Amino acid sequence: MRNRDADKQQLVKQKAIELLVKDGFEGFSVNKLAKACGISVATIYIYYKDKDDLIVQVAIEEATRLTNEILADFNPELPFAEGIRQQWRSRTKQLLENPMSAVFFEQLRSSTYQDKVHGSIVSQFKDAMGKFMHNAIERGEIDPLPLEVYWSVAYAPMYNLIRFHNEGKSIAGRNFKLTEEIMSQTCELVIKALKKTPA
Amino acid sequence: MRNRDADKQQLVKQKAIELLVKDGFEGFSVNKLAKACGISVATIYIYYKDKDDLIVQVAIEEATRLTNEILADFNPELPFAEGIRQQWRSRTKQLLENPMSAVFFEQLRSSTYQDKVHGSIVSQFKDAMGKFMHNAIERGEIDPLPLEVYWSVAYAPMYNLIRFHNEGKSIAGRNFKLTEEIMSQTCELVIKALKKTPA
DNA sequence: AAAATAAATGAATATTCATTCACTTAAAGA
DNA sequence: TCTTTAAGTGAATGAATATTCATTTATTTT
Numbered sequence: 001m002r003n004r005d006a007d008k009q010q011l012v013k014q015k016a017i018e019l020l021v022k023d024g025f026e027g028f029s030v031n032k033l034a035k036a037c038g039i040s041v042a043t044i045y046i047y048y049k050d051k052d053d054l055i056v057q058v059a060i061e062e063a064t065r066l067t068n069e070i071l072a073d074f075n076p077e078l079p080f081a082e083g084i085r086q087q088w089r090s091r092t093k094q095l096l097e098n099p100m101s102a103v104f105f106e107q108l109r110s111s112t113y114q115d116k117v118h119g120s121i122v123s124q125f126k127d128a129m130g131k132f133m134h135n136a137i138e139r140g141e142i143d144p145l146p147l148e149v150y151w152s153v154a155y156a157p158m159y160n161l162i163r164f165h166n167e168g169k170s171i172a173g174r175n176f177k178l179t180e181e182i183m184s185q186t187c188e189l190v191i192k193a194l195k196k197t198p199a
Numbered sequence: 200m201r202n203r204d205a206d207k208q209q210l211v212k213q214k215a216i217e218l219l220v221k222d223g224f225e226g227f228s229v230n231k232l233a234k235a236c237g238i239s240v241a242t243i244y245i246y247y248k249d250k251d252d253l254i255v256q257v258a259i260e261e262a263t264r265l266t267n268e269i270l271a272d273f274n275p276e277l278p279f280a281e282g283i284r285q286q287w288r289s290r291t292k293q294l295l296e297n298p299m300s301a302v303f304f305e306q307l308r309s310s311t312y313q314d315k316v317h318g319s320i321v322s323q324f325k326d327a328m329g330k331f332m333h334n335a336i337e338r339g340e341i342d343p344l345p346l347e348v349y350w351s352v353a354y355a356p357m358y359n360l361i362r363f364h365n366e367g368k369s370i371a372g373r374n375f376k377l378t379e380e381i382m383s384q385t386c387e388l389v390i391k392a393l394k395k396t397p398a
Numbered sequence: 399a400a401a402a403t404a405a406a407t408g409a410a411t412a413t414t415c416a417t418t419c420a421c422t423t424a425a426a427g428a
Numbered sequence: 429t430c431t432t433t434a435a436g437t438g439a440a441t442g443a444a445t446a447t448t449c450a451t452t453t454a455t456t457t458t
Contacts, residue, residue, distance in 0.1 A: 001404060001455065002403070002453085003456085024311040025223065026311065040406065110306045110308070129370075148370055149360070151359070152357075153356045156359035157351040157356070171346055173322070182344075186348050189393065193391050200426045201433070204435080240437095241418080242435080249417075
């Protein structure tokens with residue numbers, strides 16, 4: 001017998017994300033990936049059933065890695081403002097430290113693979129999110145609204161800023177750099193948006 | 200002489216967007232497009248230099264159409280809250296009436312074609328946006344912040360809600376439908392986020 | 399050390415791809 | 429009406445694509 005080369009498998013995964021980010025889903029091919037890894041195409045077909053399986057598995061593994069990292073220090077019992085601040089900090093840090101993954105998931109979300117990846121890990125995260133919001137409503141910190149509204153108001157701005165940051169050139173034409181200060185100022189804006197003003 | 204069949208050209212444009220949305224950029228091909236239109240591939244190469252040119256031109260034309268529609272009733276002199284409400288109303292209406300375009304631009308933004316499309320039309324819109332925000336700062340209605348922050352806080356939630364709406368199944372697993380009421384509630388939240396509270 | 403076996407490979411395959419070309423067709427202007 | 433000319437075509441081209449296969453290689457087990 002002979003064991004699979006774990007390093008080689010890891011290399012394939014990493015290079016796959018690299019290539020997908022560089023050339024987009026439309027420019028990606030298994031042959032190119034093999035060449036980039038310096039291995040035979042046939043080897044990739046030992047690891048993965050086909051191209052779709054490759055992309056889906058790579059996406060799920062990367063999503064799992066990042067989501068677990070976030071869930072580890074997610075606390076749904078925190079007071080609303082504290083919770084939002086904590087999530088902004090950890091997620092922003094993570095995405096700035098993994099810019100390739102950030103772009104990759106951006107691409108994935110608007111590709112035809114989106115449906116195939118939408119699995120249990122993501123929903124696990126969403127459950128925690130839902131619980132956090134529910135607690136805040138129970139405590140009377142925020143008004144009851146659909147979860148989609150909270151999500152959109154509380155986090156969409158963050159992902160948007162990170163996209164601006166990663167794209168380099170953003171809306172105003174000049175170079176936008178996401179600093180700790182901008183991040184924290186914006187976070188306070190979304191808290192203000194959602195938090196009930198005491199009567 | 201003989202004139203180009205304008206209907207045929209229009210059909211190509213429309214079917215191109217249809218196919219790109221259905222199969223993604225990765226599943227799109229010129230041969231498929233020709234078949235879907237019921238014409239010869241060679242005809243498409245009369246209209247467009249190559250595949251890239253086709254996608255870029257189709258994207259620019261569609262972006263121009265939508266942006267001009269929005270700019271027509273954009274008034275940068277409006278008071279801040281009024282202006283935001285007006286923009287939310289018109290853009291939401293437009294994207295819900297053109298769900299295919301909404302998805303198309305979502306895909307385009309995170310594809311390798313994004314750079315090639317980033318042209319004068321979009322920047323024209325951004326200029327108007329910048330002017331609007333500048334006015335609001337001058338009048339003391341909002342605090343001075345980078346344009347990217349305003350953009351992210353004021354509009355990213357809207358695009359996010361529309362994505363949830365178009366995807367059908369959204370964050371909470373159930374079917375999310377963007378109503379007039381949810382839209383207007385969320386709009387008020389982002390106004391609250393950005394508007395200065397009088398001392 | 400030999401046998402057993404899965405990993406890994408290089409070279410194939412059939413298909414799909416973008417693009418071209420020699421040709422036909424339709425209509426505008428003479 | 430006839431000539432001119434660009435529009436439109438069907439069938440081809442070669443390159444790239446996903447996937448397979450017969451074979452070799454490395455490593456574990458005996």
